[in-house]
Amino acid sequence: MSEIYRASTTAPVNIAVIKYWGKRDPSLNLPTNSSLSVTLSQSDLRTHTTASCSPTYNSDSLLLNGSPQDTSGSRTQACFRELRSLRSELEKSDASLPKLSTQKLKIVSENNFPTAAGLASSAAGFAALVRAIADLYQLTATPTELSRIARQGSGSACRSLFGGYVSWEMGSAADGSDSLATEVAPSSHWPNIRAIILVASSAKKGVSSTSGMQQTVATSELFSHRAKVLVPERMTKMKDAIKRKDFAAFAELTMRDSNGFHATCADTYPPIFYLNDTSRAAIRVVENINAAAGRSIAAYTFDAGPNAVVYYLAEDEGAVAGVFKGFLGEKEGWGSERGGKVKVVEGKDLDENAVQGLKDGVSRVILTGVGEGPISVQDHLVDEKGEAVAR
Ligand code: DP6
Structure with missing residues (x-):
């Protein structure tokens, strides 16, 4: 039986106190202004995501709360492409690593809050997707480096890679390399x-x-x-x-x-x-x-x-x-x-x-x-055979 590789994470919702509103480059999701948010506790609101890959998967797929989602959109594709390219660099530097960058991805995601509530779920969703794939690929990238990728999924998602108080600095580079999230203060600084x-x-x-x-x-x-x-x-x-x-x-x-x-x-x-x-x-x-x-x-x-x-x-x-x-x-x-x-x-x-x-x-x-940033978990939403776990 072919190996199934898996990694799971939970990621939080964030609510901005200085809002991101406006893009200077819509395809790279580069904002017209910096923004700042408070990360909310995952006990109350979170996305739980498992990223898996295997030589047996035929296509990339994403299941959210049991419903298949389109992965062909440019935002999801940008995240997959950037993460695969980081993995491929690792594989080039160490030939003993399995070639995960060439395998298809199966992503399974669940929110612990009702989608109907109309709460910004794209931030937690893309943050969890990027964090889970980065963990699957065993990337050494820091949350700030990963924020460059999550930003391309949904702007506000880049801030959900950190807990506490988080800024997204708009940057000025045309390629978006300096449009990144950083921690202003951890939740422990002002926990109440x-x-x-x-x-x-x-x-x-x-x-x-x-x-x-x-x-x-x-x-x-x-x-x-x-x-x-x-x-x-x-x-x-x-x-x-x-x-x-x-x-x-x-x-x-x-x-x-x-x-x-x-x-x-x-x-x-x-x-x-x-x-x-x-x-x-x-x-x-x-x-x-x-x-x-x-x-x-x-x-x-x-x-x-x-x-x-x-x-x-x-x-x-x-x-x-x-x-x-x-x-x-x-x-x-x-x-x-x-x-x-x-x-x-x-x-x-x-x-x-x-x-x-x-x-x-x-x-x-x-x-x-206020709460913590993404947390790596062992509770996988894809089983050892590569099937989505029914809940
Ligand atoms: C009002 O991050 O959802 O919540 O980058 O197009 O996916 P896209 O937009 P999104 O916009 C969030 C706007 C906001 C303010 C904020 O969260 O900063």
Whole structure:
């Protein structure tokens, strides 16, 4: 029987606090600005991927949550090509190594969160794919080197190769060799950042980020000011806020950057609207929570969809997550280990319409926090015969 080679990993989701929005080179996925994110805990949100290869496989394949995916797209192909070329260099330098670079790949992937929730899964997906193949090929490349490859799968994926606080430096080289992710600080530096995700029920498929950002670059007049002036300033301030563990500064920069990014979406012609009434209700309640505390203890941010991600510190759990639990306690998600521990707190001076808007518009909540980067695991989703493991 032919040998089946396997390696498995889990990889996290990340939610940007300074957003990537705009490509200067769409084929290499080179951004118009740097970005910075918080990696979220894999206990709550993760992609688990097994990469395998064997001389018996006839074609490259990718199975996600049991459904076959197209691997012929240029993004997946770019990742396969780059990783194979690194493996082939290794094989050239050591003739005793099996020639895995010439074999077909079978990738099997599972998310531990509902795809329907509309959470950015491409970041965790491509990070897991790249990490698992790099492990299968026993590459010595660092996470930063691998980020150059994951970026070509999906821009935001390059940040999911690290835990904690991660920046993606836009770089300036035309070939993208310096457009890479690096760790700003490990999660252990500031471990008490938490997040509550308010999943909006009518998560109708809107404009994809890939296409939305292209339209913004092409038509928005506000956009270049954001990319050239505002984001570079915020990147510096955000790194500093993280170093100093200054939540109020982190919060204001996060909310301003989300607002600014959505302003460039509204300034796109024709306009793109990712926020809906539920999103605006979440913003209002976060403002109420901060007003009651007399300082910023909660920070909202939104990606290319209506779900709110609200960051806060563990010590303010009651005043933030507890207040949401006070009126969203019936929703799915509080039964989790983290959710169960949140004490209900009665919110002060909450906008009644906003509270009602969230009750009507939120389908579930996810309680999570800052977490670690990809983790190598022995739980393989491909068995010893090369078959996908049915779950
Ligand atoms: C709003 O990484 O999904 O979430 O590179 O085209 O795959 P592609 O785009 P993607 O865009 C993410 C946009 C964002 C902001 C962010 O994560 O920084």
